[in-house]
Amino acid sequence: MDIVSFVILHYRDYESTDLCVRSILRMERQERIRIVIVDNDVDVPQKTREQNMRRYRQCGGTEVLFVQEDGGFSHANNSGYAFARDRQNASFIVVLNNDIEFTQKDFVLRLDEEYADHPCHVMGPDIVRRSTGEHQNPMDTRLRTKEEAEYTVRMNRRALRLYPILYPLLYWNNRRTEKRMTQERLAQSELHASLREDIVPFGACLIFTPGFVRQEGKAFWPETRFFYEEYLLALRCRRSGYKIFYDPALKALHESGTATKKNFQNEKQRLRFQMERTAEAAEMYLKTLSE
Secondary structure (H helix, E strand, C coil): CCEEEEEEEECCCHHHHHHHHHHHHCCCCHHHEEEEEEECCCCCCHHHHHHHHHHHHHCCCEEEEECCCCCHHHHHHHHHHHHHHHCCCEEEEEEEECCEECCCCCHHHHHHHHHHHCCCCEEEEEEEECCCCCECCCCECCCCCHHHHHHHHHHHHHHHHCHHHHHHHHHHHHHHHHHHHHHHHHHCHHHHCCCEECCECCCCEEEECHHHHCCCCCCCCCCCCCCCHHHHHHHHHHHHCCCEEEEEEEEEEECCCHHHHHCCCCHHHHHHHHHHHHHHHHHHHHHHHHC
16 A cells, blocks of 8 residues: 655644645545644744644644754655655655645556656646636746856845845836736646656645655755745756656645744744845755766
């Protein structure tokens, strides 16, 4: 019996985590399903974290892991992935944000069928943003070039040096960029209707198949704190000869950034954090490109 483990990265937003867990518990083939909730809320006292997570102890096949060090997105997800791989003996490991909701009760059966028809190492489902209806997968159709990553680092570093002065301009530019990207995704909905290979998958929900799980002890490497993990994964898969598929037969709903938004008192703090982590991750990507 092939075990399918769902590794949920939890941070602050219990409402989203509850919705995510309930959607998995509604699936068919529960005898094959395991859930790993990775509590990445490292700033909260351990006793409080354990009390807040007590609700999930009653769910059969559910484990809760408490990350102790602030290693960021990749590190926390790798902790859950390793537990699913080594302790739960999972064949398929679905690594997801806590603001993902599954609507297909036959998700596990569909996963079996799609993997049998299209053997690969990593699968990305059709992820639809709940508030706008945009399809967020694939995130990109190609890897970032060295020049693009260098530009990202350079512009973010410059903007951060003058952040208090430039913030109003950066804020409105960020809003315009997000709006433009949403409109582009909505206008290209037909592109998301068919299977696609050799893409950069959206990191909110990634499916690591037996071909990957048997070979790899980590889902993400090198470990970035936030951002660029999808490009690093796609680069790693390309170098290892691994196949990545976007598969629209598998579906999920998503609401971007709910946990991140809860962590910041205002947009100014959130945008600064985003720019700092993006520059840091792009530098790591550049280093990996050169190796």
